[in-house]
Amino acid sequence: MRLENIGEFGLIELFRKSFPSKNKRVILGLGDDCAVLKTNPKKFLLFTTDSMMEKVHFDLNYFTWEQIGKKAIVSNISDISAMGGEPISCLVSLGLPKKMKTDDVLKLYSGMNKIAKLFRFSISGGDVFLSDKIVITIALLGEVKPSFLKKRSGAKTGDLLCVTGELGESQAGLELLKKYKKLTKFPLNKEILRKHLNPSPRLKESKILVRNLKVTSMIDISDGLLGDLFHILEESKVGAILFKEKIPVSKRVKKITHLLKNSPLHYALHSGEEYELLFTIKRKDIESLKKLKIKVSVIGEITDKLKKIEMVDKRGKKRVLKKRGYVHF
């Protein structure tokens, strides 16, 4: 059996089964956006890591050095925000080719540093080593008040399923970049590329949500709406029904449907690296949700049909959906 046969999530599941870990300080280990550690009675530590590899996660034909650095940090902040926490400090591990220009490394680092400053934490150290291809691994430490901690588990039958922002632009943008090869040849409004090249984490939204509502589960969309919804369903041991017309398909993606291989809805369901928050709330909180000044759509409901995702349209026509998130192997 080779990795390409079991995929990223198959491998992680295998680690979980083969090496169950018990440790009184680890509240949550493998299987959520962050590990949760107890070192202090008042706040839990959140601990996460995410890597970006040249040609796998980014292409030097489209990305500037600064954008690569920024995105590497953003994906980690997104994991902290998915748990309801705030970042404290990060370490940066850089695998770099020896022929790389020092100025380019500084631009990369500058991108990381700008995002860290913007979100009020600092890069506290790291490691550099030789590598043919550029590889960036960030380890980010955050903290969360125990009452604000949100997990993938916790969604209950009848809860409402919600998502921030609009969906689909990250994958659609990437497809367009691949189609036109170079940014200089890109004929459209570059706004459609923002989510892929210059994403933002939903840290502010996460803070507002956990402070104002009973959020029962939460995750960030890095593997696609369906892929990440499936993670919630798996950990919460429930199912979900999506309201087709309520899914916030990006207006920009809709406008350029003729240039894309798939329907706008397809991108909204499968696009990874969106860094939006997918979460569930108690039904009674719907009015409180509407009062919050953040863009949120109620896109479905939690059902008792274990790990089953259905979609219903306004005419009542139902179909079962298969997850197809981005799998790295």
Added chain:
Amino acid sequence: MRLENIGEFGLIELFRKSFPSKNKRVILGLGDDCAVLKTNPKKFLLFTTDSMMEKVHFDLNYFTWEQIGKKAIVSNISDISAMGGEPISCLVSLGLPKKMKTDDVLKLYSGMNKIAKLFRFSISGGDVFLSDKIVITIALLGEVKPSFLKKRSGAKTGDLLCVTGELGESQAGLELLKKYKKLTKFPLNKEILRKHLNPSPRLKESKILVRNLKVTSMIDISDGLLGDLFHILEESKVGAILFKEKIPVSKRVKKITHLLKNSPLHYALHSGEEYELLFTIKRKDIESLKKLKIKVSVIGEITDKLKKIEMVDKRGKKRVLKKRGYVHF
């Protein structure tokens, strides 16, 4: 200017100068074995990361999968022990080729897990991604009582310079492995390879030292005795004199001098990845040091000659040494 021109330490120095970071929770940022964070009044957090890249840090011709996993964790524990702390939890980021056998990944992970268990912490999560060459990045979190925290800075003129264990085997072992190419063709006692293939961190020794003596500065030997001594001198703004005959040159290296390119002393001075502790103590603590049940050699003294390393032999002949630690670019 390219990375190969400025080297690993030149790059880190450039980061420090270009992006000075100020953050009230960061007690120590770039420039020591770990970052030191204050999130709790009673204990400081230690935060470190270290990577291993195929062909750069290990070769599949010599290492078993389990040994690679173990060494990846050991190098990080060594950083925690250099600061006087204890490990709490780690994250593992794995870049893996898609054709890699799942069983081999499990052996790799098993090696990491065994070391984590041995030192009573757990792997709490991580990330996996596609990579042509295997790349392993560990982020390790530890903690330390503020009074036990040791830094590279703190050595004072007149302090004694000490080192645990014996030195030279890691680099000598690697040279022999390269010479004989495959482990199956290795004609000597394999004990000489232990430090390179199966290193141990000096966590127990660190605990004993910080609890019983006034250790004024400490570092682990990952870049070679001279390279790491230089880090202490730089951060403490002092110099050092080494007593040539007191340097604990590995007896096994001495035995096989005829097979090596350099003198045994050369290996003791320059061999990286030794994971021994290099530290300074107050002169008055020499008697207390002798009573501790750990192998330690007093190898020199701290002087006021800024960043200058001299070596004196028993006849009183003195010479100035140049650092030549392992530089990754």
